[in-house]
Amino acid sequence: MLLFTSIPTVTLSPSKPLTSKSLILRTPFLILRHYFPCPLSFSSLYAKPISRNTLTCVLRDSPIQQHVYSDPSPEFAVFETNKFKVELFQKLSEDSDEFGDELDAVIDVCAQIFNEFLHKEYGGPGTLLVEPFTDMLVALKKKKLPGASLAARTSLLWAQNHVDEDWKVWNSKLK
Secondary structure (H helix, E strand, O other): EEEEEEOEEEEEEOOOOOOOHHHEOOOOOOOOOOOOOOOOOOOOOOEEEEEOOOEEEOOOOOOOOOOOOOOOOOHHHHHHHHHHHHHHHHHHHHHHHHHHHHHHHHHHHHHHHHHHHHHHHHOOOOOOOOHHHHHHHHHHHHHOOOHHHHHHHHHHHHHHHHHHHHHHHHHHHHH
């Protein structure tokens, strides 16, 4: 039987097989999964026998894996912003009825926010955030420009499909 008696303690009883009915969660916010973010072996557990048929395992502090991201690259930011503007214009001009004469203003707002994000925040794959795209939506609505939702969504989809890959290509040329 598998019992969660406290956050770090797991009680195992080998005499009874585990079934979904024998699982009792005493702390509903703790769910152990069959995988761990870092390698975990039995040697990293502290095992203490309680009785012949019970083993309590306490997870010891495991080292936290940290990944250091690159600093934002101003050259990459300028390159990517220009590419973004050109391709966003191509995408949004397909819906010219939505934007009318305001298409250039919409693209300028989106490109300015995207450029600021690339200069200040983006440090490579894993650092693309949704915040600049929600900022685009808010800024476009605040300026009462048409197609705010469509422009922000199109910008986000473009970034998801291109920015990380462009970063990898950009940095592979530097080496």
